[in-house]
Amino acid sequence: MPIVTIQQFPRPLEQKRELARRITEAFVEVYGAKEEAVQVFFSEIDGEGWAKGGVMGCDKTDK
Amino acid sequence: MPIVTIQQFPRPLEQKRELARRITEAFVEVYGAKEEAVQVFFSEIDGEGWAKGGVMGCDKTDK
Amino acid sequence: MPIVTIQQFPRPLEQKRELARRITEAFVEVYGAKEEAVQVFFSEIDGEGWAKGGVMGCDKTDK
Amino acid sequence: MPIVTIQQFPRPLEQKRELARRITEAFVEVYGAKEEAVQVFFSEIDGEGWAKGGVMGCDKTDK
Amino acid sequence: MPIVTIQQFPRPLEQKRELARRITEAFVEVYGAKEEAVQVFFSEIDGEGWAKGGVMGCDKTDK
Amino acid sequence: MPIVTIQQFPRPLEQKRELARRITEAFVEVYGAKEEAVQVFFSEIDGEGWAKGGVMGCDKTDK
Structure with missing residues (x-):
């Protein structure tokens, strides 16, 4: 940890x-x-795997 | 959140x-x-990355 | 799942x-x-365990 | 669970x-x-998605 | 890891x-x-923090 | 995000x-x-909820 x-x-x-x-x-x-105790994991996701305010990232026009 | x-x-x-x-x-x-506060992340995984009851998804015959 | x-x-x-x-x-x-396949986990956290915009939830005045 | x-x-x-x-x-x-209640998820990540001790896995020479 | x-x-x-x-x-x-590389985290949750099949654990009669 | x-x-x-x-x-x-897009969640756990190298944190003498 x-x-x-x-x-x-x-x-x-x-x-x-x-x-x-x-x-x-x-x-x-x-x-x-x-x-050496600190580990960082980057869990990368694109607009087809994430939504905000009920709208998928890939459908957003205000990026 | x-x-x-x-x-x-x-x-x-x-x-x-x-x-x-x-x-x-x-x-x-x-x-x-x-x-706008609600975010949804889809962490998709296939049968080679998941097991249930000790059996990998890709090895299951009862899907 | x-x-x-x-x-x-x-x-x-x-x-x-x-x-x-x-x-x-x-x-x-x-x-x-x-x-029966759908499981939901509620991971509850209060203002002393969460920060947004570099400010802890418990220090925010605009909640 | x-x-x-x-x-x-x-x-x-x-x-x-x-x-x-x-x-x-x-x-x-x-x-x-x-x-049947036990589920295992393998979240696989490579050296470009993980760091330890401030150094990315892909940059480590002591693997 | x-x-x-x-x-x-x-x-x-x-x-x-x-x-x-x-x-x-x-x-x-x-x-x-x-x-020494293996770390295990126990994220414990009770029936008021978990649901299966749309029913909270604490409301289940078939435990 | x-x-x-x-x-x-x-x-x-x-x-x-x-x-x-x-x-x-x-x-x-x-x-x-x-x-404002950056959120940080602190998931705190003690020695009875974490193990390293097969030994629970609370049982470790080399902390």
């Missing part, structure tokens, strides 16, 4: 790389967690 | 569209939730 | 009862799912 | 088959659970 | 202790996983 | 407050995400 699971749209690897680094750094500095 | 995550077999988009609409409607009518 | 996990604020039992009924009904009518 | 969700690296089907069998057997023998 | 999350009814500690041991053993023997 | 779920030991509110702020900031700066 801690285990971090992120539900998000697909993102380029370099963005995920930097985000994972920053999230891990936050746990180390705020919680005093051991760096 | 509320965040709804559904683990399910893959389904056609139009079925997911209607299901998301009805689930969101239920939250609005039963909880008085704001429509 | 399907397994539905809902992350939400705590709600009275009778609201959860009605919501579970309506969600299950939606799966039966839209997916043709067997009623 | 019980619903078991496993976040793991991709594995060959026959390994998942045996693991599901053994996990289900453990629930039956330890909890006295009904075999 | 692997991270195992179990949604289940509340169980006595000694049952969870034995179940965690057996699940970890299965990963080590079937996947060749390192014992 | 993004929805961040953190499985962790219980922590004081002020630590969760700061961690949520920093995680949200990381999404805004790295992904260009809208601050």
